[in-house]
Amino acid sequence: MKNINFFVAAIALAVTSCTIDKTDYEAEIRTEVIEHINFEEVVSISENDYQISIEALNGTFYKGYNEIRVNISNTQTNEDLSTSDVTFLPLVTNYNGNNSSCPHQYSLDYNTAENYYDGYVVFTNISNDSEQWKLYMSFTDNGETYAVTQNILVEEQVNKNLNMTTFTANDGEQYFIALVAPQQPKIAENELVAGIYKYNQPTNEPGTFPDPSQFSYTAVSDYTLLLDPRMPEPSMGNHSSPNNEDLTQQDDGLYYGVVNYTMTGNWTLNFRLQNQFGAIIKGTEVSTEFTPGVEGARSELHIDILF
Amino acid sequence: MRFNTLFIVLFVGLFSTAQNTKKKKDSIIALDEVQLITMIKKKIETDMKMAVSVDEFLASSDNISFIKRGAFAWEPLLNNMSSERSTITIDGMHVFGACTDKMDPITSYVESNNLDAIDIKSGQEGNMHGATVAGSIDLKRKSTPFNLPKKWNGAYQTGFEFNNKQFFNLANASYSSDKFVADGSLAYRKAENYSDGNDDEVAHSQFTKFNASLGLAYKTSDLSSVKVEAIYDEAKDVGYPALPMDLWLSRALITSATYKQLFEEGLVRAWDTKVYFNAIEHYMDDTTRPENLVHMDMPGWSTTYGLLSNINLQSNKLSSEIQLNAYNNLSTAEMRMYPQDRSERTMFAYSWPAVTTTFAGLSINNAWEISDQSLLNFGGSLGVNYNHSKYVEFNWIFHPGTPQEKTRLLPSLHAGYELNINKFDFSVGGGYGHRVPSVSEGYGYYIYNSFDRYDYIGNPDLKNEISYEGNASAGFTDNKLSIQAKVNYFYIQNYIIGRILSLGSPMNYQSVGVKGYTSLDYSTLFNFSLNGSYSILNNLHWKGTLTYARGQDDNGNNLPFIRPLSYQTALHYKYNRFNFQTSINGDLEQINYSPEYGEDQTPQYTMWNLSADYTFRIAAYRTVVQVGAENILNEYYSTYADWGNIPRMGRNIFTSLKFNF
Numbered sequence A: 001m002k003n004i005n006f007f008v009a010a011i012a013l014a015v016t017s018c019t020i021d022k023t024d025y026e027a028e029i030r031t032e033v034i035e036h037i038n039f040e041e042v043v044s045i046s047e048n049d050y051q052i053s054i055e056a057l058n059g060t061f062y063k064g065y066n067e068i069r070v071n072i073s074n075t076q077t078n079e080d081l082s083t084s085d086v087t088f089l090p091l092v093t094n095y096n097g098n099n100s101s102c103p104h105q106y107s108l109d110y111n112t113a114e115n116y117y118d119g120y121v122v123f124t125n126i127s128n129d130s131e132q133w134k135l136y137m138s139f140t141d142n143g144e145t146y147a148v149t150q151n152i153l154v155e156e157q158v159n160k161n162l163n164m165t166t167f168t169a170n171d172g173e174q175y176f177i178a179l180v181a182p183q184q185p186k187i188a189e190n191e192l193v194a195g196i197y198k199y200n201q202p203t204n205e206p207g208t209f210p211d212p213s214q215f216s217y218t219a220v221s222d223y224t225l226l227l228d229p230r231m232p233e234p235s236m237g238n239h240s241s242p243n244n245e246d247l248t249q250q251d252d253g254l255y256y257g258v259v260n261y262t263m264t265g266n267w268t269l270n271f272r273l274q275n276q277f278g279a280i281i282k283g284t285e286v287s288t289e290f291t292p293g294v295e296g297a298r299s300e301l302h303i304d305i306l307f
Numbered sequence B: 001m002r003f004n005t006l007f008i009v010l011f012v013g014l015f016s017t018a019q020n021t022k023k024k025k026d027s028i029i030a031l032d033e034v035q036l037i038t039m040i041k042k043k044i045e046t047d048m049k050m051a052v053s054v055d056e057f058l059a060s061s062d063n064i065s066f067i068k069r070g071a072f073a074w075e076p077l078l079n080n081m082s083s084e085r086s087t088i089t090i091d092g093m094h095v096f097g098a099c100t101d102k103m104d105p106i107t108s109y110v111e112s113n114n115l116d117a118i119d120i121k122s123g124q125e126g127n128m129h130g131a132t133v134a135g136s137i138d139l140k141r142k143s144t145p146f147n148l149p150k151k152w153n154g155a156y157q158t159g160f161e162f163n164n165k166q167f168f169n170l171a172n173a174s175y176s177s178d179k180f181v182a183d184g185s186l187a188y189r190k191a192e193n194y195s196d197g198n199d200d201e202v203a204h205s206q207f208t209k210f211n212a213s214l215g216l217a218y219k220t221s222d223l224s225s226v227k228v229e230a231i232y233d234e235a236k237d238v239g240y241p242a243l244p245m246d247l248w249l250s251r252a253l254i255t256s257a258t259y260k261q262l263f264e265e266g267l268v269r270a271w272d273t274k275v276y277f278n279a280i281e282h283y284m285d286d287t288t289r290p291e292n293l294v295h296m297d298m299p300g301w302s303t304t305y306g307l308l309s310n311i312n313l314q315s316n317k318l319s320s321e322i323q324l325n326a327y328n329n330l331s332t333a334e335m336r337m338y339p340q341d342r343s344e345r346t347m348f349a350y351s352w353p354a355v356t357t358t359f360a361g362l363s364i365n366n367a368w369e370i371s372d373q374s375l376l377n378f379g380g381s382l383g384v385n386y387n388h389s390k391y392v393e394f395n396w397i398f399h400p401g402t403p404q405e406k407t408r409l410l411p412s413l414h415a416g417y418e419l420n421i422n423k424f425d426f427s428v429g430g431g432y433g434h435r436v437p438s439v440s441e442g443y444g445y446y447i448y449n450s451f452d453r454y455d456y457i458g459n460p461d462l463k464n465e466i467s468y469e470g471n472a473s474a475g476f477t478d479n480k481l482s483i484q485a486k487v488n489y490f491y492i493q494n495y496i497i498g499r500i501l502s503l504g505s506p507m508n509y510q511s512v513g514v515k516g517y518t519s520l521d522y523s524t525l526f527n528f529s530l531n532g533s534y535s536i537l538n539n540l541h542w543k544g545t546l547t548y549a550r551g552q553d554d555n556g557n558n559l560p561f562i563r564p565l566s567y568q569t570a571l572h573y574k575y576n577r578f579n580f581q582t583s584i585n586g587d588l589e590q591i592n593y594s595p596e597y598g599e600d601q602t603p604q605y606t607m608w609n610l611s612a613d614y615t616f617r618i619a620a621y622r623t624v625v626q627v628g629a630e631n632i633l634n635e636y637y638s639t640y641a642d643w644g645n646i647p648r649m650g651r652n653i654f655t656s657l658k659f660n661f
């Protein structure tokens, strides 16, 4: 009997634990891709009796798309401004001293429900020794206009799901595509959100610096971003997924589509940009062939993601 | 491969219920396995070979064929239908394999020395343990009865098979007393690669398997007992030459506790209740295949909890069996592909996205002795099946918006009439039943099928498969001659099979495309078998079997894995303590093959086998020694069901030695 008992105990011990643990894939993605959901203060500026606070996700300006929330309060009355005209202009100065900007919302909207001024900015490069970003803002209160400037730091976006790309299309215009969501994709149908912007060539001579007409960008309207997601890894043989939907513009100005990721890893979002007249102005159609061992050829317009 | 064993009919199964019922009735009081409407017990050995694997033993039944992916763990096909269409249980317990590539049919988790018999039922007669279309295969474990004089029993068997250098050791022992019974077994097999008929080694066909089982029973009163049982099975370093991967490790723990109560009089004669738990882990390995473009890990897990409760009722002419089945299974399988640059992020997905299956069903089967000559079997079952996919977002990729949960109702009905007139017996029967799509068919995700080289996607919205079946048999038996013909026909509505999808692209680099499980309007399947035996002399016997099957889809195209016309013929001669057996078996050319489903035509083959054994005593122990050869002519062949046309084993000389204590 003792032997038998021992035998049973040994068996029980041997098998009640798995040799290799199951994967919690959601937890794995969470550690691989950090999702930021909290808006935190990036900079705070004092101007006369006013305090300006700018918030962004994770309290950081990243290269790519950033939603910004601005709060301006009167330090004397301790009241927040809600009827001010707030303007927002990011400029980068390169080593030659030339100024340029990036897609941004110049006049911020007031969000009455949440009590802040709302806008976005798509930084096109990170701050470094030769390129410094500076914010030029103005706001009004009691008929007076106040202008402030503030040096800011733009950091690298480590989350490739928020990558962006800049290009000149066949129509000669300069475009920007920045991914907005999902920050943390799933192996699933994901709603893919992107901002598509265009640089408006100035038509007039520059006025007093900073002249916003020289740094004007707008979200393009009624374009379509054709989507073909594929895995570039050679062994995946140009693998794609079914049931994807091209991105079209919704009321908030952003472009919404559906991307299906069939597994984690590196994916390329192959795009073709189609203007409001149905003409493809950038991007090449990629092969749909399954080619094991060969790295998938990317569209000339694409963004790589990873999750 | 050993088709040599096929020549005999070991299981009378479907059409032999009458004799059984009578035989068993008198012994109801004995505290033994009580099986009123069922089966014949038989030693787990074939006529040709006394030391067989479970697969070889199953192969000796004429309604079982196999899909073979190597030398180990063959997938049993019942009535020419794949394993998701049959319920395969161990003592009524549901166990579900953990491999998306079907490397581990349930039959691979037992050993011949812990089994007592295998109960095969065709079609809806097999609904006792749950919903089915093809029938049921119940692996009956050894169970020593309580015995007043204390008694030890045991057997040890060892042997060697020359072709693949398989060395095996099988030991089992039992102790029985008035109050207490213990059964135990140990088995270890280790085989290297086998060689085909051209004497070429078939790479990746080795295996190692260890199996241990233990059963302890205690008599709680004159008419009741409790029993706890466990099987531990471990297969390691198993090659699957037909697949792009091998098995690193597979482990199963199969446990149960049973309470049995007998009643001396009254309507209820026996009541068995069993709770069970089993867990399987399965880890594939492709590091043995450096030619693979991608290294991937593909682990799988399957855990099942279950309950079954069985009541035997007995009145004058009617005996009934009522069984409640309930179980809950969680099947999870993963794939993780490694990019060529290993510093890059791996690519992960679930091939079974943590799918729960919960089933509860009640089955009733009755045998009504209308007269001394005739018997009516009838029964039915009703089950509720619930599926839940934890990571339903995987299923949404191909089936947007499909519900995470699905509940299905699974009815089943059958009836059969048997008539014995003098030396003739006849039977006719019919059945109706539903089955639920398997985890792979419902929820599988990019499961690579190396047979047709497609990645398979499950469809949670598949309808139940609905089977309408008819069967008949006729036989004649006298002292010298026995002959029996059986036919059955299945009309299966919503027949589930993979069809090419125009969506998506393969994930596995060997694939050529993506297939989705879809329902055909219907399919039909016809099975025929003819068995005969004749005693030429007192000690010289002949046996023969002929089987034919045909399966077609709703367009008249052939279904895959349907056995061509096959035959076995065998002679057995006994001289003193010697036994000699020889057999010839084979399949004819596969005429009705299915290019639509990845098949090519398989040529005919013929196999000749021979064996001899001698029984003697060493001290008081009965000892049997056997020597034999399979595929004596060293024919190079593969069968219609050899995955990827891998060649089967060439000439194999086997030896074994068995001591009985």
Ligand SMILES: [Cu+2]
Pocket (backbone or CB within 6 Å): B099, B100, B101, B102, B103, B104, B247, B282, B283, B284
């Ligand atoms: Cu496997």
